[in-house]
Amino acid sequence: MSDFKKRMLHFGTPALATSFVVVAVTGIVMFLHDGAASRGVHELAGIAMVGAAGLHVARNYKALLTYRRRAFYLAVATASLSFAFLGVGRGGLDAWRMRVEHASLVELAPILNETPVRLVAHLQDAGFNGVSPEASPAQIATASHKSSRDVLEALVVTAPAISQQTESEPRRIP
Numbered sequence: 773m774s775d776f777k778k779r780m781l782h783f784g785t786p787a788l789a790t791s792f793v794v795v796a797v798t799g800i801v802m803f804l805h806d807g808a809a810s811r812g813v814h815e816l817a818g819i820a821m822v823g824a825a826g827l828h829v830a831r832n833y834k835a836l837l838t839y840r841r842r843a844f845y846l847a848v849a850t851a852s853l854s855f856a857f858l859g860v861g862r863g864g865l866d867a868w869r870m871r872v873e874h875a876s877l878v879e880l881a882p883i884l885n886e887t888p889v890r891l892v893a894h895l896q897d898a899g900f901n902g903v904s905p906e907a908s909p910a911q912i913a914t915a916s917h918k919s920s921r922d923v924l925e926a927l928v929v930t931a932p933a934i935s936q937q938t939e940s941e942p943r944r945i946p
Contacts, residue, residue, distance in 0.1 A: 784827025791821035873910040873920045877903075884927060891927065898926045 798814035829836060872880065877895075881888045888905040895903045895912060900923060902915025909923040916923070 781827060781831040784824055784829075784831050787824035788821065788828045791817050791824050795821055869924075872924065874908045876906050876908055878905045880909075880927065895923070895926060900926070 794817035795814060798810040798817065801810045802814060877891045878888045881891055884891065892903050892905055900912050900916045900918070902912055907915075909927065910920050913920040913923045
């Protein structure tokens with residue numbers, strides 16, 4: 773085996789670990805923020821990760837063959853590949869966020885322990901346009917030329933403050 777090939781194979785595992793860290797960090801940034809700036813880095817690191825994984829597998833081929841004899845490892849490998857290649861769509865917390873973005877204020881009010889009328893008033897006071905009890909945060913964001921995240925933050929972060937200020941008022945569902 774040539775020196776170049778040995779060096780490339782030796783480089784595979786550290787490159788895989790590094791690209792994994794970059795993909796993980798940029799993925800978290802994209803999840804917590806809009807992530808437009810980190811998307812390019814995330815995608816490039818993902819491509820680098822595929823190449824590094826190939827080098828890692830080539831270097832550790834004999835050791836990986838021993839795992840195939842163990843049914844548990846085979847099941848884990850099969851499940852991992854299924855998720856990687858077939859995809860799981862936009863699941864987890866992101867799917868929950870998407871459902872919340874498209875739910876009406878009437879549907880969100882009980883979750884936030886508020887009345888739809890007070891949520892509407894709060895969003896109007898915060899400067900959002902197109903606010904009605906039947907509107908969703910996504911619709912309100914579009915009408916206000918803002919992101920859905922801005923509307924959700926206004927609802928989730930500051931709605932409890934409204935409740936504390938007006939605790940003595942009776943709550944009525946319209």
